[in-house]
Amino acid sequence: MAKKLAAADKGRLVEKFSQAASTTSGRVHVVPSRDGWSVKKEGAKRATSVLPTKADAVRTATNLKSVDRVIVHRKDGTIQKNTSTRK
Amino acid sequence: MDSTKVFINCPFDNDFFPLLKCLLFTLIYIDLKPQISETSDSGEARLHKIRDLMKDSLYSIHDLSRVKPLKPRGLPRFNMPFECGIDFGLKLCGKDDFHEKKFLILEAERFRYQKFISDIAGNDIGAHRNDPEQMIKVVRDWFKRNLKIEMPWHKEIWLAYNEFEYNYESILTGDGYDPKDIEAITFSDIIDFMREWVEKYKVDKAGI
Numbered sequence: 001m002a003k004k005l006a007a008a009d010k011g012r013l014v015e016k017f018s019q020a021a022s023t024t025s026g027r028v029h030v031v032p033s034r035d036g037w038s039v040k041k042e043g044a045k046r047a048t049s050v051l052p053t054k055a056d057a058v059r060t061a062t063n064l065k066s067v068d069r070v071i072v073h074r075k076d077g078t079i080q081k082n083t084s085t086r087k
Numbered sequence: 088m089d090s091t092k093v094f095i096n097c098p099f100d101n102d103f104f105p106l107l108k109c110l111l112f113t114l115i116y117i118d119l120k121p122q123i124s125e126t127s128d129s130g131e132a133r134l135h136k137i138r139d140l141m142k143d144s145l146y147s148i149h150d151l152s153r154v155k156p157l158k159p160r161g162l163p164r165f166n167m168p169f170e171c172g173i174d175f176g177l178k179l180c181g182k183d184d185f186h187e188k189k190f191l192i193l194e195a196e197r198f199r200y201q202k203f204i205s206d207i208a209g210n211d212i213g214a215h216r217n218d219p220e221q222m223i224k225v226v227r228d229w230f231k232r233n234l235k236i237e238m239p240w241h242k243e244i245w246l247a248y249n250e251f252e253y254n255y256e257s258i259l260t261g262d263g264y265d266p267k268d269i270e271a272i273t274f275s276d277i278i279d280f281m282r283e284w285v286e287k288y289k290v291d292k293a294g295i
Contacts, residue, residue: 004273004275004276005272005273005276009262010276010279013258013262013276013280014279014280014283016258017254017258017280017283017284017287018283018284018287020254020257020258020284021251021254021283021284021285021286021287021288021291022287022288022290022291027253029246029249029250029253031245031246031249032220033220033242033245033246034220034221034242038242038246040246040249040250042250043250043288043291045243046242046243046246047242047246071253073249073252073253075218075219075220076105076219077105077108077109077219077248077249077252078105078252078256078266078267079252079253079256
């Protein structure tokens with residue numbers, strides 16, 4: 001059974017989640033979806049595009065303007081790959 | 088009963104954890120309050136706490152997808168159908184307004200339940216196919232039908248969940264916790280992190 005976080009740790013982590021959700025970054029997410037591979041800029045409500053293959057989606061994501069990192073997700077949402085696009 | 092509270096009865100193990108996280112995230116994203124028992128008490132004390140959560144929640148989600156033998160020729164896990172039965176007992180007991188309780192039964196495959204618990208036929212059964220995106224769709228669509236209010240499409244929730252998952256893995260790993268371990272932190276902590284994240288995400292990022 002997991003142990004409840006101490007109040008100080010909890011407060012610090014809640015703040016990290018809060019900041020993470022409101023910070024605009026140069027990340028773009030490649031997500032497997034029912035209709036293909038979605039390419040979504042962080043914070044956007046909708047996908048920029050949906051591609052038939054992961055390779056196509058990663059290529060599209062990498063070529064988007066002002067993208068620093070491409071995050072490729074597995075079918076369960078976890079992270080498969082986290083790549084910098086800076087040359 | 089609180090019409091925003093949803094009692095969750097499901098397996099608590101690392102195999103089911105991705106599906107459970109999607110379920111929690113979906114409920115929070117559509118402004119509902121997941122209720123999970125995390126007591127380590129045994130016997131009667133634990134059952135009383137579960138009963139109290141059920142009594143307080145208008146909605147319940149019972150996941151029966153793991154009612155199968157733990158090993159070849161072994162016995163299945165009976166906790167989920169047992170708790171589901173308690174909730175049905177509450178609904179059918181004729182007291183207070185419990186007859187208004189609404190249940191969504193989740194399964195991996197559409198009609199598998201008929202082989203071991205056919206008495207629940209006629210209730211709302213959803214099949215998540217052990218697929219996290221499908222879990223979001225089944226849960227979102229069921230609440231859309233029941234609440235009859237505007238609700239984000241399942242794909243918006245799925246894409247937001249993936250973004251949350253990136254932050255979840257980064258933040259927990261950075262703090263020395265294993266994000267894939269269901270026992271790393273409590274469900275109430277996870278729910279608080281999700282609630283804070285979703286609130287900020289909707290306002291600051293997605294402009295919802």
